[in-house]
Amino acid sequence: MTIVKIPPVLRQAVGGERTVQAAGTTVGEVLGNLCDQHPAVGAQILTPEGDLHKYVNVYVNDEDARLLQWTDTPVGTGDTVLILPAMAGGSR
Amino acid sequence: MxxxxxxxxxxxxxxxxxxxxxxxxxxxxxxxxxxxxxxxxxxxxxxxxxxxxxxxxxxxxxxxxxxxxxxxxxxxxxxxxxxxxxxxxxxxxxxxxxxxxxxxxxxxxxxxxNDHPVEVPRILTPAQRSRYSRHVLIPEVGEEGQLKLLDSKALLIGAGGLGSPAAYYLAAAGVGTIGLVDDDVVDESNLQRQIIHTTDRVGMNKGESGREAIRALNPEVQVNVHPFRVTRDNVLDLLSGYDVVVDGADNFPTRYLLADAALMTKTPLVHASILRFEGHASVFVPYDGPCYRCLFPEPPPPDLAPSCGEAGVLGVLCGVMGNIQATEAIKVLLGIGDTLSGRLLIYDALGMTFTELKVRRDPDCPSCGPAADLRLRDYEAWCAGVGTHASEVAGATA
Incomplete structure (x- = not known):
């Protein structure tokens, strides 16, 4: 199982948890399993075709998955997958 | 003997x-x-x-x-x-x-x-030496660094949650000129976190209110109040007068506008954003490290990016993140230490954890990549339409 860190904007979709355990051997499988467990997450981060939206950054441990093998990046127990959309808040 | x-x-x-x-x-x-x-x-x-x-x-x-x-x-x-x-x-x-x-x-x-050349140092006045004595004692700052800060100009976008603590500490540190850009007025609901403002200044422009607070703290600091929104028409003029820009904006169009303008004017950009219990911070040094768009090629849709006004923010989180920005701005101005350039720092106040992610330059970045067509665009339209008509509006690559 891989730990998936959930950003604040998606926590409601996973019942308020900050991390979720998900199964799979690649980033794509882990995120797919996360969306199976919590379909509301899928509605936010996946396109109708099932691809990740471009505004969703995914990090494996501290490295950008885009610079690894994107959704094919292998992951396993002990790895952390972090979903990172940009945040706008600052001023008001 | x-x-x-x-x-x-x-x-x-x-x-x-x-x-x-x-x-x-x-x-x-x-x-x-x-x-x-x-x-x-x-x-x-x-x-x-x-x-x-x-x-x-x-x-x-x-x-x-x-x-x-x-x-x-x-x-x-x-x-x-x-x-x-x-x-x-x-x-x-x-x-x-x-x-x-x-x-x-x-x-x-x-x-x-023997008539060899002599340097006569520019020196702090006795009053400055007293005020900034704790800086002068630090070898990495010293009198020379303090003089550099006094000569420096920092532009703060927003005198709100992030801008309040950042402006306060930069002023205390003796950054000689501080620009405050904000078209908003102080509201009672701001005071839970925007500590540069006060109850008796509710209704006053935030930049003006910030200037009053700074004047009381450190009268030596020149405060330039810019009581308007940053737009395509004024951003280059604004940034070109400053050595560093501290981004405390509250919306994506302004953040992407600033990111591109910082590249065009080669101004280091100190970034932070906040929501509820979580903050992000980084530093974008034009063409030396990644830019904002290398990190976030596109903004999320509004329902995935609520403002603090919609989703809330822990007041003290603003203090932590705004002061991380002030710290990074001072390091950039002095040229000391390792800034957050190339790293995104994520602070989770609820878990009290700091996570660091690597951020690299995107060779295909539409803003700072070698094939970038960098010009100021209609960021409102682009942010509203990402995923649909991004390419034609903002020159985004696929």
Whole structure:
């Protein structure tokens, strides 16, 4: 199982948890399993075709998955997958 | 019998080589001389010193030399007024393990008599020296760094949650000019986190309110109030007058506009964003590290990116993140330390964890990549339409 860190904007979709355990051997499988467990997450981060939206950054441990093998990046127990959309808040 | 002063000097001469000013002056003038450590007292140093010399009063020699010398084999020339205190200081350095230390024969007096060039330092006033004494004590800042801060100009986008603490600390630090860009007025609901404002200034423009607070804290700081929104039409003029920009904006169009304008004006951009218990911070140094768009090629849709007004924010989170921005801005201005360039720091206040992610330059970045068509665009339209008509609006690559 891989730990998936959930950003604040998606926590409601996973019942308020900050991390979720998900199964799979690649980033794509882990995120797919996360969306199976919590379909509301899928509605936010996946396109109708099932691809990740471009505004969703995914990090494996501290490295950008885009610079690894994107959704094919292998992951396993002990790895952390972090979903990172940009945040706008600052001023008001 | 205890050794006299003359005995100590004589013993020092046995182990410390003395260098005549005329022998070292050509190297000093060419800029490839040894590290010159001037051990006189501050009042003497202020009258003038060898070009490029570092000032460490003899009483602080042991504690401060490590911060400036680096490795123990570095060639050092110790100077004082007449060439005797420098001999004793050189013995101390030798005892500390520095192996390549010499003393300036005849000291600064002989250097000056021989008409070699002299630098008269720009110095802090006694009042400034008192106010900024805790900075002056830090080797990485010192008097020189404090003078640099006093000459620096920082532009803060937003005098709100992030801008309030950042502006306060930058003003306290003596950043000489602070620009506050905000078209909003102080509201009672701001006061839970926007600590530069006060209850009796509700209704006042936030920049004006910030100026009042800064004036009370540090009257020496020049505050420029820009009581309008940052737009395509004014952003380049705004940024070009400042050395660093601190992004505390509350919306994506402004953040992407600033990111591109920072690249165009080559202004370092200190970023932070906040929501509920979580903050992000990074530094974007134009063409040296990644830019905002290397990190976030596109903004999320509004339902995935609520504002603090919609989703809430822990007041004190603003203090942490705004002060991280102030810290990074000071480091950028002084050119010290390792900034967050190339890293995204994520602070989770609820778990009290700091996570660091690597951020790299995107070779296909539509803003800073080699094939980028960098120009200011309609960011409102682009942010509203990402995923649908991004390419034609903002030149985004697929």
């Amino acid at each position: 205890s050794p006299t002063y003359q005995d100590l000097i004589a013993r020092a001469r046995e182990v410390i080589p003395e260098v005549e000013p005329s022998d070292v002056a050509p190297r000093v003038e060419a800029g490839d001389g040894p590290l010159i450590v001037d051990v006189r007292e501050t009042g003497e140093w202020d009258q003038g010193h060898l070009p490029g010399a570092v000032h460490i009063p003899r009483g602080f020699l042991e504690s401060r030399i490590g911060g400036v010398a680096g490795d123990t084999g570095r060639e050092m020339l110790v100077s004082c007024a007449g060439g005797q205190r420098s001999l004793l200081a050189a013995v101390t350095l030798r005892d500390m393990g520095y192996t390549n230390v010499s003393s300036l024969a005849g000291g600064f007096a002989r250097w000056k008599q």
